[in-house]
Amino acid sequence: xxxxTNSLVPDQLTEQQRLILVDWLIQLADDExxxxxxxxxxxxxxxxxxxxxxxxxxxxxxxxxxxxxYELIQELEGVSADYLAFHRPAHERKNSLLVERENGxxxxxxxRHYLYDLxxxxxxxxxxxxxxxxxxxxxxxxxxxxxxxxxxxxxxxxRLAKCEGEARERMKHAMELVEQDLxxxxxxxxxxxxxxxxxxxTKPPVEMRSEFYSQYKELCKDLSDGxxxxxxxxxxxxxxxxxxxxxALASVLENMTEVIRFDPNAQW
Amino acid sequence: MDSQLLEEExxxxxxxxxxIESNDWMPDGYRHLLIKLIHMHAVxxxxxxxxxxxxxxxxxxxxxxxxxxxKVQDEMGHGQLLLRIVEDLAAPYGKGREELLDDLVxxxxxxxxxxHMEARTWADAGLIGWxxxxxxxxxxASLLSxxxxxxxxxxxxxxxEESFHMQHGENVILSIAMGTDKQRKMLQxxxxxxxxxxxxxxxxxxxxxxxxxxxxYRIRTxxxxxxxxxxxxxxxxxxxxxxxxxxxxxxxxxSKEERWYYTEPEWKTFQKIVSENKGPKSQERIALxxxxxxxxxxxxxxxxxxx
Numbered sequence: 207x208x209x210x211t212n213s214l215v216p217d218q219l220t221e222q223q224r225l226i227l228v229d230w231l232i233q234l235a236d237d238e239x240x241x242x243x244x245x246x247x248x249x250x251x252x253x254x255x256x257x258x259x260x261x262x263x264x265x266x267x268x269x270x271x272x273x274x275x276y277e278l279i280q281e282l283e284g285v286s287a288d289y290l291a292f293h294r295p296a297h298e299r300k301n302s303l304l305v306e307r308e309n310g311x312x313x314x315x316x317x318r319h320y321l322y323d324l325x326x327x328x329x330x331x332x333x334x335x336x337x338x339x340x341x342x343x344x345x346x347x348x349x350x351x352x353x354x355x356x357x358x359x360x361x362x363x364x365r366l367a368k369c370e371g372e373a374r375e376r377m378k379h380a381m382e383l384v385e386q387d388l389x390x391x392x393x394x395x396x397x398x399x400x401x402x403x404x405x406x407x408t409k410p411p412v413e414m415r416s417e418f419y420s421q422y423k424e425l426c427k428d429l430s431d432g433x434x435x436x437x438x439x440x441x442x443x444x445x446x447x448x449x450x451x452x453x454a455l456a457s458v459l460e461n462m463t464e465v466i467r468f469d470p471n472a473q474w
Numbered sequence: 475m476d477s478q479l480l481e482e483e484x485x486x487x488x489x490x491x492x493x494i495e496s497n498d499w500m501p502d503g504y505r506h507l508l509i510k511l512i513h514m515h516a517v518x519x520x521x522x523x524x525x526x527x528x529x530x531x532x533x534x535x536x537x538x539x540x541x542x543x544x545k546v547q548d549e550m551g552h553g554q555l556l557l558r559i560v561e562d563l564a565a566p567y568g569k570g571r572e573e574l575l576d577d578l579v580x581x582x583x584x585x586x587x588x589x590h591m592e593a594r595t596w597a598d599a600g601l602i603g604w605x606x607x608x609x610x611x612x613x614x615a616s617l618l619s620x621x622x623x624x625x626x627x628x629x630x631x632x633x634x635e636e637s638f639h640m641q642h643g644e645n646v647i648l649s650i651a652m653g654t655d656k657q658r659k660m661l662q663x664x665x666x667x668x669x670x671x672x673x674x675x676x677x678x679x680x681x682x683x684x685x686x687x688x689x690x691y692r693i694r695t696x697x698x699x700x701x702x703x704x705x706x707x708x709x710x711x712x713x714x715x716x717x718x719x720x721x722x723x724x725x726x727x728x729s730k731e732e733r734w735y736y737t738e739p740e741w742k743t744f745q746k747i748v749s750e751n752k753g754p755k756s757q758e759r760i761a762l763x764x765x766x767x768x769x770x771x772x773x774x775x776x777x778x779x780x781x
Contacts, residue, residue, distance in 0.1 A: 255550060259550050262543060273536045292535065372772040468595075474538060
């Protein structure tokens with residue numbers, strides 16, 4: 207049965223639809239929350255004061271998007287957005303491994319964020335006509351902000367990639383590291399076919415992934431040595447979407463919950 | 475006209491309320507004082523980022539996290555705006571952004587005492603927004619009438635943003651003050667830790683020769699003690715209304731003399747923190763700045779190289 211033309215109404219979802227939708231929203235929310243958190247760690251440490259200000263705006267946008275997704279889940283699950291953001295243990299989190307990695311150097315930061323944003327753009331494009339109307343509305347709004355993020359990181363990426371010497375070496379190394387996590391980022395897990403059949407996504411993930419990889423191959427041409435880059439993708443099975451994370455996420459969460467743990471009965 | 479006459483003319487102008495622009499003629503002494511004052515202000519804004527930035531990852535809910543991120547970003551933005559002013563003033567000496575920030579790492583420019591201190595708890599993070607930004611507004615609002623026009627223009631914007639910060643801090647503090655016993659204890663402890671740093675923030679009682687010169691040139695128009703009295707008048711009643719105890723049993727208002735009496739901070743101890751970067755967190759935070767300066771040289775080089 208095709209559901210493509212029917213909107214999904216929040217209080218008329220079947221149990222299975224609700225579960226699938228929540229799984230997807232958690233992936234989106236956790237991705238945005240953790241990358242925003244990592245971005246915020248850069249404040250005061252960026253290459254220029256101007257970049258500190260710009261990067262902080264991006265961090266705030268990402269955390270704001272996470273809050274939006276968590277609120278959608280709150281409506282479906284009756285669990286507060288704050289609980290979802292702060293109280294879930296690592297094994298319940300569905301962010302990709304890429305966003306939880308430690309910040310590394312500026313080259314890694316730029317490559318990671320640019321590729322993450324490229325994927326996020328493709329993801330948002332596939333949601334602007336979503337059958338789940340609250341999600342479609344949000345996607346349209348977020349796309350307007352992500353447009354500026356993309357320009358920002360594209361500028362950094364091409365500039366650094368086209369340089370000689372240390373910048374180029376660092377960029378190459380960063381790309382090798384990020385490439386290992388790309389399959390995990392682009393994975394959606396077992397809910398993929400349901401997202402399509404219920405019209406939550408309007409573009410098949412297979413096509414989304416091939417769009418991403420062709421854009422990425424195009425970008426690799428920016429590396430100044432002009433040589434054909436062989437992209438090596440990790441063959442490992444996806445982990446992030448299954449709640450399997452690196453120790454980096456555990457330490458983020460440990461840090462994040464310090465105040466909450468100080469007095470669990472308190473309002474802050 | 476000889477320089478003596480030019481100087482007299484200049485002083486007459488500023489004392490009658492004239493405003494000076496960056497490309498107007500100005501005495502070297504005036505320029506030096508401005509550079510010293512605004513450079514210190516700029517790097518203080520930047521160093522003020524670190525104590526609160528440490529609490530961004532730990533902010534206890536989404537609303538607080540977003541608010542604190544925005545606040546800390548504003549402080550960095552103030553640093554940037556102020557550095558632009560110092561760059562114009564220091565241009566005749568061949569000093570630019572890179573050198574002005576190197577001065578910080580090399581200990582050649584000082585920053586406010588409060589940013590040498592440790593932000594130990596979430597209450598400290600809130601109190602910084604409430605009382606330190608509150609103190610900063612009093613200081614900066616008094617500079618709005620400064621004779622140097624570019625500084626006055628930027629201060630107008632800074633004061634507007636700082637008053638948001640003060641409200642943000644006040645809101646964080648109110649939640650804690652209305653909270654559990656454990657939270658209230660945390661808040662009292664925070665006030666105890668910051669109180670004398672806050673008093674020192676306004677500077678020594680006596681008007682130093684440099685401060686005297688700033689008054690002469692109308693760079694400043696109020697003394698340290700006048701500003702400290704304003705702070706006490708505004709915040710002591712608010713602190714008391716939260717049921718907190720100010721850690722100074724001698725503190726009182728003399729209504730005849732219309733002034734607050736208080737136990738003075740240990741001037742020498744605090745002075746040493748500022749002049750020798752010997753506060754609990756001075757070196758650690760300067761090291762973060764050094765990281766930003768040194769580790770990213772390759773980035774700044776790449777961004778300025780022709781490709």
